[in-house]
Amino acid sequence: MYTLDEVIKNKMNGLYYGNRILLPFKAQLLKVIIESDIITDFSRSSKGIQLVEHEEFLDLYFHEYKGLSDSLSKFEAIKIVLVEEGKNIFDWNNHRKIALYLAEKHKVTIEETDADILFIE
């Protein structure tokens, strides 16, 4: 399993298929923004998003979307506030903001958001 720092530093990609996104690291999600949907409920009963943790990666299913590529332009990001697995979730400094962009061949580009991206935690 990779750390988020390794993923970003090595410009590693995630993957997407339909409404599913696979991220090559494990984390606790705090907030996900996709289009104008702001998702903070990650419980099992949540209809918006489902998280499945695997040994080596993290699965995200966006149930309200048939195909993510139909809804998102190439300039539009899925924005996530997260805390890497093993780090103290209550320490604000551990809260990381990342942006996911859908690319060709089912690849998902993972970037840490910079000051240009509008992203209110």
Next chain:
Amino acid sequence: MFFVNRNIFAAETKLSVDSLVTGGGHASQLPHPVMVLPFLVLLLLIATGPIFYKHFWERNYHKISILLGLVTVSYYLGFLNDFKSVEHSVTEYISFIALLTSLFIASGSILIKVNFKAAPVSNVLFLLFGAVISNLIGTTGASMLLIRPFIKMNRERMKPYLIIFFIFIISNIGGALTPIGDPPLFLGFLRGVPFFWVIENVFPIWIIGILLTLLIFFLFDISNKKTAEAVTEKGKYLVELKGSKNLIYFAIIIISVFIDPKVMSWVPSLSPLPFGIREIIMFSVAIASFKTADLENLKANEFDFEPIKEVAYLFIGIFLTMIPALQLIAFESRVYSQYLTQATFYWSTGALSSVLDNAPTYLNFLSAAMGKFGLDINLAANVKHFVVVDEVYLRAISVGAVFFGAMTYIGNGPNFMVKSISEQAGIEMPSFFTYIIKYSLPILLPVFAIIWFLFFRG
């Protein structure tokens, strides 16, 4: 506020009684009042869809909007044999969406970075600046250019009221000083209202409206204890503009606003096509600015066609379904014109501009006000006479149409876009009803009442 004329129900076939001259200058038969239903249904769905059945609405709003629009179109073409009313509405819609689309796309690759501490005073100055600018590049252009820097400078202290006041001031009230500021004033300009009439006659009302709203904003903002220290980086630029070449596109769009046969006689009319040279220029600029856009800026602005797509689909439905509502209002206004005072025009234009598009509302009430004095809105000489002799009515209608667009998310095109951009940034915006109940009624209505008391009482 409006009177129901029983003749509408009783004498549907008497053209002499139940007819009106529309803003397009043609006589048309009055529609049956039941035909207001598609419009009311559409408004209800726009209000409730995003709250109660969000994803169904997101997947189907375009079909619903077009379907309801087609109901009205079928009625006009099939039952009233009135092609002109539909054609006129489509023409106005194309002008409306051409301006919004071109400004939206041209602003999409302009990136404004601000690096100063957001605080009540700097926010007030920013909003005041935006209000002034909206008279030069339109409320749509100003909203699209300034909403992102406004969110960025307030990111550490973001609360929904910041966005709401942005909508109040920059997306609406600010643009009341020139015909470029807001579409209804532009339509008035096309009809013969002199370009500088607005600023000469509306400025005292504008400054009071802006200052009162800014004062209330300031009181909200000083109670926001969160600081914005994290935004400021010492030694860096204060304001940085990227994609400045798009300012040229902006200039072309603004100049093209005047390229109209009614303004410049040498401009050829493309009639019977429902658009003109102006719309062709605007759409061309939209394409050119997107094709030549800086990809980094588009990415930083998270450019997406969805907000403009949403406005385009919803407003085609609104423009079509509101034809009967506007015609009935115009008719009723004329029937009861002797009872209509400047106050009635101010509140009526305002109330309808809150939920209808304010451009045709403005035209219909202008037509009614001129009709009160036996003047015809379709004659530029009559309009010029009206603005000199009975200017108080035009002032009431102009202010009502522009200011009250801030009352709901659908009162003016940019409101929805600002809401959409804010939500994409992670800001949980109030619902349609919360916006009205929590913000526009308690904040704007008293401001508008003060304006009525000072300027339009009587």
